[in-house]
Amino acid sequence: MRLPYPCPPVPSDSLTIAWDTLGRGAFAPSIAEMAACPQDPEHHAEGDVWTHTRMVCEALVALPAWQALPADERELVFAACLLHDIAKPATTRIDDDGRIRQPGHSPRGALMVRELLWRMAVAPALREQIAALVRSHQVPFFLIEEADPRRRLARVSQTTRCDHLALVTRADALGRVCRDPQRLHDNIDLFLELCREHACLDRPFAFASDHSRFLYFRSDDRDPGYAAHDDTRCELVLMCGLPGAGKDHWIARNLDLPVVSLDALRAQHERSGTGDQGVVIQAAREQAREHLRRGQSFVWNATNLSREIRGRTIDLAAAYNARVRVVFIDTAYQRLLRQNRERQAAVPLAAIQRMARLWEPPDPCEAHRVDWVVQD
Template identity: 40%
Template structure:
């Protein structure tokens, strides 16, 4: 993701040293709640999550590598550090480990990434590429600490390079370690250095791994017997275009402009034609079943077609994509996104208006399509 030539910043928060933490807390009201969230003293002798977050951010700003970044790149990392433990506030609990009560925060990075995405989309209208870098850095901030212990460390660094910058990820991880008080810093920093060397070895240190083809990338990400440099012969003879995006974002318009000659399976059309109630679970089950039957007719004929639905979550998309793959279809996801205010405006101009509160609720559940899901992904964003 190239962030150059993008100018953006959070209102009232400037990156200058020393940081004005009163102003930062004023802008991010959730930050003060971290003062009451404890951490396990084995890993965080400094105390609560707020104290740790401040130490991480201030450590990051003193890195020479950070100072060498462009202003936009600095902002991405600054906000990633600020947000990296945001959901320890909702996930922190205690559990008994080896007979001892310990403080744990399971899945705080994954949940935090979703919170960050929603906040930056809804409140700050953050440019898509910048927002996704921040969200993915939050989600993956622990990766450099444990990647080397995975069954296939090379695949871990290659996968992360597709969604963010491994060099930035390493900087965030180092600041996370140096911005705490613990007894095993050197061991953890050594693991991060191995992550760095592995990323460089795979030629994805400060850029995405360059696959020979989209098909090769898809096979590599979904199979354990494929080398990343493998260039397969593509034997897929027809294509299914899977639309993904909020109601009112312009999926129908995009289809008319680009795929008007393609047959289309549309869950909304099935629902409207049969006067099914979208709030009725039984009716929605019938819509899905009828959609599958329509799709299977086209799949058996190996005819390229468009599958038009919101398809906002990973689980929903994969249920359909697995069906398409079973018939040897090439799958392309087209994800469309616009600022929320623009979506609300376009929604009001549609024949079939969706309540704004429904769109807002859906926006908090979005899983941005990932490269393991389909042979090709197109992002159409503003």
């Protein structure tokens, strides 16, 4: 599926037609907010966020490396440049000294982009590549200055094509007026060299096994080249997906395991899905411990939409030497709304919309295995 906005197939002196089309389309509200959003002149003397975004996209299409990409890759990199600062209006803060800051605009932007493209029925694989580029678009600027750049690179490469990321960041550097542009370009060059050194320029950083990768991202001092002994005893299957995505149906058709279901426990304890969940979570964790003590594989069935929430259950499983498999049910927007309406206990649309704004799909850094089940 192509993106519902234009991507210039060849470099041009002007992207006026593209901008005019965007202004009449679904992005018009975001464009207006970006055009009204100031930036700190030390880093963005060119002006507002939309002016910067236009300059970034125009710089991108002039890059020979972008022109040489296959058409579908040009499209996704262009989309990431177009959307990379979409969250700046929502995160702008002006300090007492007059400095303008937009803390956290990259991760916030990834959430906004994911929800927006999901509603627009953009194919999940394309949607997630764009969201990942938006989330990490600042990484090449500063990676080489981090205490452990290899660890950050290994994590980023699990979800992001680093060669595409370098293009987005290069265009971001070219599409601005700042105090020290050469430092930005030097750091991008060093980022590319580090990617080549670790063979993760166009593929994920490689580990000896899934278990080695799982343990590496759970420890601050583990060698990424170490082949860890797999002493796991059972498997946790952690379901993930918005209400109405079809998690129960998938479990019934694909697994024959005990299920710890938060919905079932809510019904048992006569609790709604919007009130205090303490009693429900406590009961679910005790059921999980019973399975883990016996070395019994089982399913944890809940929405589990954020890394933080998934992490609590994954930590519990890891403490009992269980393998972790996350199954993410990625259901198209219109289908999900229909399936939710057909449920015996439909979740209010407003609640689904709130959840979608915080939705972080799982990635290989979290688990031994991530299965992505797409339902159009």
